[in-house]
Amino acid sequence: MEDIAIVGAGQSVFSRSCGESIRELCFDAFKEAMEGLDITTGDIDASVICSAPEYDKQRSPSGLISEYLELTPKPAFYVETVCSSSSTGLRVAWSLIKAGLHKVVAVIGFQKMSELSSRDAAERMGRGGDIIWESPFGITMPAGYAMYARAHMAKYGTTEEQLAKVRVKNSHYGATNPKATYRKELSLEDILNSEVITSPLKKFDCCANADGSSCIIVARGDVAKGVTKIPIWVVGLGAATDTMTMAGRESLTGLRCAQEAAKQAYKMAGIKPQDIDVAEVHDCFTISEILAYEDLGFAKPGEGAGLIEDKETYVDGKIPVNVDGGLLSKGHPIGATGGSQIRTIVRQLRGEATEAQVKAAKIGLVHNIGGVGQYGNVTILRR
């Protein structure tokens, strides 16, 4: 299915506090995405800007970013699915090209979370739940995932040590990622001894709020072949939702939105989970990566922890996952995260990854989740 490809992918350095404005932050990602392409800014027909507005001071940021990058007078608009906004942006860009409206579309994701205090950011995340029925109890995103962790432990015997092993792996790879917020290896003891944030999740089971941007340049197949040596084809797209409330969840041991999105993406790409050479999954918490192993079919339900125990998700394992350090090392600038995951897979498939390169990777997968499993996007890319 060589009809739509990613031709450029970039991201800024992710950090706790970037010290620049959102327009400047977006330039960093745009520059990396455009470098080496035989197109210029004027060839971009439209831009899709992605962030979670509750963190932004700027209202209607698409106009601002469009002006700064000199994308005006081309159309620009905004999409949001909280933490999965920029992979939703890719889905929208794909559709715009497929429909014949545009040939080249830029998907730009960003978030400057240092605009808010940590407690205020947590309050905004709480309002990313149901504000009548659940936010008044003090629900937060870590608390939502913590309840998935507790249920998984109760049903399958998954342990806190197994959760910590996800962070051990991701901190190992994150240590060599020059774009990551945290570049320090953590031991099992460091993680298990860190303070409890919302049981059973400890400080190092959680990713950090961060500032950052990402940019993906998507093009129609014929254009793609002309502007880059190695187009990365978008061969599978899946998207789904689950209830806004935690009360509405039918299962607390897997994310239904991810399972459903994965099914759609595998079907569209005509492949099976075992065909994936490298994956980026939404490890906002350690439990999230274990749920992803199962929801994506890399492990059977309840057997996700076994994959990390056996180191099968390390770079030379059966299915390498988050070998760029994941959200746990990179940090999680909400609107930028999906684009950053896509960038990693593009670099893996091109054989250009600097952190850890999976040998001869041909097919990659991106799993990007919004909120506590309210929105799920699964994207399959092929060299």
Add this chain to the structure above:
Amino acid sequence: MGFENFGTVSFTTEAKVADFITQLEAGRVMATRCRKCGGSYFPPKVDCPRCLSSDVEWFEIKGKGKLNSYTVVNYGPTGFENDAPYILALAEFDEGIQILARLSRDIEEKDIQVGMSLLVRPVKLADNRIAYEFRRA
């Protein structure tokens, strides 16, 4: 009266479903059921999206539920700083109804077991606020 005094911090007030609060003040935690198709809802809905009817009846969630999961929140967001630590939990009741609420402060962490029996009952909070919570069955 709307949702202005519901929970530790309320974020919105007006809703057609605000009869829930009147019932809560009277000591009952209620759900809704569509009179036309029988669909039951918690959180309650006064409109049924399945059959597009707005003819719903309220019923009380009186019986025992089962704890599905919980977490002890040590880090409260803005507005909840003084509440932490508090225990959020999800419990399942008849008719497939699942509820998110806090566990009563008289349940100690060491006594919590996934699967344990619970009741959901109204609870008065400081400053004339009101919510519901899970108690031992």
